[in-house]
Amino acid sequence: MSEQTRPQLVYIIDDDEAVRDSIGMLLDSADLAYCSFAGADEFLADYDGSQRGCLVLDIRMPGMTGLELQNRLAEIGSSLPIIFITGHGDVPMAVEAMRNGAFDFLRKPVDESSFIDRIHTALDQESGDWRQRLDRDQNRERIESLTEREREVFRLVAEGLANKVIASDLGISERTVEVHRSQVMKKLDARTLAQLVRIHLQDE
Amino acid sequence: MTDSPRPLTAKTASGGDYDRLETLLKNLPGMAYRCLNLTHWPMDFVSDGCFELCGYRRQEIESQLVLWGDFTHPEMIDYVDRKVRSATDKGQPFEVEYRIIARNGEEKWVWERGRVVDHRSDGVAILEGFITDITDRKLAEAALMRAEAYAQAIVDSAVDAVITVDSQGSIESFNQAASAMFGYRADEVRGQHCRSLTATSFYREFDRFFQRNRVPADDVIRSVELNGCDKRDREFPILLSMREIVDIEEKKYVILIRDLTEQRHAEKEVREQRDMLAHVDRLNTLGEMAAGIAHEINQPLTAISMYAQSSLRFLQHRPPRLERLEDALEKLSQQAHRAGAVIERMQEMTRPHQSHHESVDAGRLLREIHGLAEVEAQIRNFVIVLRLDESLPTVKCDPIQIQQVILNLLRNGMESMRANRCKPGSKIVLQARNLGDRLRISIIDSGLGVSHKLEKQLYQPFMSTKESGMGLGLSISRSIIAAHGGQLEFSNNKGVGATFYFKLSIVQ
Known part of the structure; x- marks a missing residue:
């Protein structure tokens, strides 16, 4: 599950072959890698949580609709941004899609340049999310490596308490607090108090 | 009345003959008489039937205390007098029907037949005759006339043409509706063959129908739709049915004809309305399908714009990626045709058209x-x-x-x-x-x-x-x-x- 093994892809999910093919060609012309699916079920069958990139999703499809797929992905914890492609009469559905956290929705026929722009933005966002998630995972691992006492000191330091107060709270000497604190900084790879606070906030 | 005629009995019969004649006269349902052809007809002989007829006894009449003219209804006395005179003047027997008023005030219709049998020396004619009560017959006749008038009124007020024909098909009666329908007066068509009421092109069909129904196999009234033809040669659709008139010695038939012009008109209107509704329904269908059709057109349009944009990008690429361009343009063209086909289908759905x-x-x-x-x-x-x-x-x-x-x-x-x-x-x-x-x-x-x-x-x-x-x-x-x-x-x-x-x- 590293950035190197999963490149970002644009997942096109549309039941109309021509629409699917033409979107693919446009992405190809913009040097974007993509992968096409004829339906939500096909995509879900292939999905394992490691996918990177974004979805271009037809809102109206036979079988599982685009909206249903969005809900399903949210349930299983996917954070892939979804760009919905909607038809003429689908405004209420589009509104619901946005409410459920869709990245954007574009009306058919789609304005190609803004389409490409939106794809790029979505991919950037996903990169950021992914990195953040990676950081969080890393932080969590590091926090888990702290001892019980170190974790208590970490929490109180991050909340802004002075060493003296922490020592009195925990009933230990100020000197001992200082030892724990430097141990925490080392284990969490933090050089400043500000970094420590940020790690704490990310974890909450 | 000094010169009374001799009693009939004395002149023409004697002994046993007289008795027989008396019995015979008594049994007659009416009154035999002899009188003078003078005002109010004084009678010197009447038979016993006079009592039942007018309520006076024979002696009262023969004594001429009451005259026959006193019984005759005042409205009719001149009529009876005229009838009698016009016949006797020509030396012929007379026959007359008139009303009398009996002693009890009851009005009766009587029939009288008589003739001159002799003349008195002064030339006054002596009449002999017979009078009988025909009130029952007259009442029955009146009732019959009323019934006939009633039936005729019904036939005349019928909307359908009611025509009676003889066994050969010659028209015998023609009601008012028939006159209105065909433009002929009843007397114009009487005796004509009823076939002539249909259009010539339907003669053969009508004849077949007429022959088949002359001897009906059952009680079902059969009808046929033909074109009728009126006096001015206008053709119009008719429904014609025919039935034998029963209980008459000679076979006759009643033919009913209904003018179907209005009905056909209404049917046509219904048909047109239905076609219009079908059109409305097609439009409705279209409304229901609007979302579907928008979707159907949007799909190829989406693809077209994507392919077009792709083509542009392939061209702008340095160096241009011409190998992809052909594929893109071909697919683009296919999608344009696809959109066209959708629109064509939609137009077919909305076009009102003749079936x-x-x-x-x-x-x-x-x-x-x-x-x-x-x-x-x-x-x-x-x-x-x-x-x-x-x-x-x-x-x-x-x-x-x-x-x-x-x-x-x-x-x-x-x-x-x-x-x-x-x-x-x-x-x-x-x-x-x-x-x-x-x-x-x-x-x-x-x-x-x-x-x-x-x-x-x-x-x-x-x-x-x-x-x-x-x-x-x-x-x-x-x-x-x-x-x-x-x-x-x-x-x-x-x-x-x-x-x-x-x-x-x-x-x-």
């Missing part, structure tokens, strides 16, 4: 409607399965109307399936089977089926189980199939749902 039957490739017809209906099925998450024989024949039909019927039946089926909470992906089958001379087209759904209650009102216009339905679908569909010489039928499936089916003629 015209043509030879149509059934396979193509069904695949086309399948393509159109599939969009709707997708929206409802159902699947339309096309189950066709390998090679389908050419059928005679109006393709647009038949497609409308099939679309309507598919839509109904899917509605019913939705009401039956069928799972997404459930199938509705459009099936065609070659039966040799006809092609049976069936729509098999897995919906609620047709309940016994629903069955009765199934084809009624404006009857709908759907909240949004106008309830015209099935009734119009049925009319369309009927116009194709078929019948829209249905049956409930063994398992679930119903099957609607109809047959189209195969062009051999």
Whole structure:
């Protein structure tokens, strides 16, 4: 599950072959890698949580609709941004899609340049999310490596308490607090108090 | 009255003859008399019947205390006098019917017949005759006349032409409605053959009908639709029925003719209205399908703009990626045609058109409607399965109307399936089977089926189980199939749902 093994892809999910093919060609012309699916079920069958990139999703499809797929992905914890492609009469559905956290929705026929722009933005966002998630995972691992006492000191330091107060709270000497604190900084790879606070906030 | 005539008995009979004559006269239902042809006819002999006739005894009359003229109804005395004189002046017997007033005031009709038998020396004629009561007959006659007038009034007020003809078909009577319908007065057509009331081109058919019904096999009144022809040679549709008039020695027939012009007119109007409704329904259908059609057009448009943009990018690439360009442009063109086809189909749906039957490739017809209906099925998450024989024949039909019927039946089926909470992906089958001379087209759904209650009102216009339905679908569909010489039928499936089916003629 590293950035190197999963490149970002644009997942096109549309039941109309021509629409699917033409979107693919446009992405190809913009040097974007993509992968096409004829339906939500096909995509879900292939999905394992490691996918990177974004979805271009037809809102109206036979079988599982685009909206249903969005809900399903949210349930299983996917954070892939979804760009919905909607038809003429689908405004209420589009509104619901946005409410459920869709990245954007574009009306058919789609304005190609803004389409490409939106794809790029979505991919950037996903990169950021992914990195953040990676950081969080890393932080969590590091926090888990702290001892019980170190974790208590970490929490109180991050909340802004002075060493003296922490020592009195925990009933230990100020000197001992200082030892724990430097141990925490080392284990969490933090050089400043500000970094420590940020790690704490990310974890909450 | 000094010179009274001798009594009849004294002059003409004697002994046993007299007795016999007396008995004979007594038994007569009336009164024999002899009198002078003078004012009020003084009688010197009357028979005993006088008492029953006028309430006076023989002696009272013969003594001439009352005269016969006193009984005669004052309104009629001159009439009777005229009748008697005009006959006797010519030396002929007279016969007259008139009213008398009896002693008790009762009015009676009498019939009298008499003649001059002799003359008195002064030339006054001596009359002998017989008078009898005919009141009963007169009352019966009056009743009969009233009944006839009544019957005639009914016949005359009838809307239909009522004509009686003899066994050869010659017209005997012609009511007022007949005169109004055909423009002839009754006396103009009496004696003519009733055939002449029909258009010449229908003579043969009329003759056949007349011959067949002259000797009816049963009591059923048969009728025939023909063209009538009036005095001014105007032709118009008529319904003609004929029946023997029973209980008359000579065979006669009564012919009833109804003018169908109005009815035909109304029928035509209904037909036009139905065509208009069919058009409205097509437009409605279009409204219902608007989302589907927008979707159908948007798909190729989306693809077209994507391919176009791709082509542009391939061209702008340094160096240009010409190898991709050809593919992109070809696909773009295909999608433009696809959009065009959708619009063409839509136009066909909205065009009001004359129903015209043509030879149509059934396979193509069904695949086309399948393509159109599939969009709707997708929206409802159902699947339309096309189950066709390998090679389908050419059928005679109006393709647009038949497609409308099939679309309507598919839509109904899917509605019913939705009401039956069928799972997404459930199938509705459009099936065609070659039966040799006809092609049976069936729509098999897995919906609620047709309940016994629903069955009765199934084809009624404006009857709908759907909240949004106008309830015209099935009734119009049925009319369309009927116009194709078929019948829209249905049956409930063994398992679930119903099957609607109809047959189209195969062009051999």
